[in-house]
Amino acid sequence: MFNDRSSLLAHLATRRSGKARDMVAPGPDARALHEIIALALRTPDHGKLAPWRIVTVAAEQREALATLLKRSWVKENPGAAGLDLSALDQFAHQAPTLLVLLSTPVPGSKIPVWEQQMSAGAVGMNLLHAAHAHGFVGSWLTGWAAYSAEVAAAFGAGDGDTIVGYFFLGTASRDLDERPRPDYDDVVRSWEI
């Protein structure tokens, strides 16, 4: 994709998340999605444990996702109705493409769980970069749907596994403005010893 260094640098300098609810078709087709995921899996991984999993959610499975979210939410919040449930419907149906990324640390490994979880986060960042490089916009969302044990289990999470995030991909319906970034000097300093 990048035929010179400046285009790679431009990619890194311009990638932005889009709002999932504003994403429109097309999303990546099957081949592009496969490439995006394959690129994302090229991620630093101490011990070569591959402590992450990606679950693809097909367009025709969005209604099942909405049902799952609403059922689990009502179980946790008896009597919930109305706006709560329509927000979950909206969440499940937004954007053309949806991936769920899980952190699946290998139990008993000598590699600390924290390192395995960081590697899963790095897969997430790589997903956003790879989607952008393919001309799509991405959004990494968590919220309640990522922290519900019942929802996580439905995506195959076992003990110690967590949902890193929902990755919505699609086409931006409008230009994305840059957002404020931290001041370099606020977050970077020379080591003083």
Ligand SMILES: Cc1cc2nc3c(=O)[nH]c(=O)nc-3n(C[C@H](O)[C@H](O)[C@H](O)COP(=O)(O)O)c2cc1C
């Ligand atoms: C782990 C994680 C979870 C996030 N969850 C949410 C979320 O639930 N809702 C939300 O509006 N933004 C969430 N964000 C923020 C957006 O994904 C994104 O960082 C923000 O919109 C700007 O991103 P950009 O710097 O890529 O443009 C999350 C970010 C991370 C890293």
